[in-house]
Amino acid sequence: MKNPDLLWEYQSLEQRKVQLHRQLKTLTEIPELRKLKEQIEQSQELIKMLNQEKENAKKSIKSQESELLALKEKFNNAESELYGGNVQASREIEAAEKNISLIKQKIQEEEDLEFIELERLEQIEFKLRPLLTDLQEKKNSFRKINQDYTNKKEKIIKETEEIKSRQKTLDLKIDQNDWEIYRKLCEKYPDKSGIGILQNGVCSGCHMTVSFEQLKKAKNLTGIVCDNCGRPLVVK
């Protein structure tokens, strides 16, 4: 090999790239965000349902109020007719009184219904308040975690881009023959690392101690090969 140093750098960058890719896929924020998103959607669904109920209750109250208003007007008319002196005959008076008491009863019934509806409205609002607070808190933490996630993601992408650009430069510098040897060696090893580094007499590829003969060669910085795994070694 003419220049194992360049291939070593290329290989290290490739490994770092794989590591960064794995990091990107396993950022802890991803499951957190997914969980929060699910909770937010559930909460929004529930709030939507309660708001719909609230609207229905309000509509009922409104129609009950106009019904009450009409009944009260009817009641007033009936009373003024009775006491206005127009009704004279006792049978007519009796009928008018009966009519008035019927209207009164209807008013009472309508007021009871309105009371029930008002209570229902209050209950819905009682349920809604903590849900809205909780939703807001969840949205805030989603925003915060998403910001952290975006920052980390951007950092990883930036580093990956820098690696790619450095690899392009290296690719032009690396000898074609070196490339061929390197590719064949990569295929040979399960970890796809065709080149190793010699550190404290140990090969980084197989983690075995390199023989004395090879170490002697290392001193001259010429063609060192691990005698255990056969990887060309770069001396660091």
Ligand SMILES: [Zn+2]
């Ligand atoms: Zn080795």
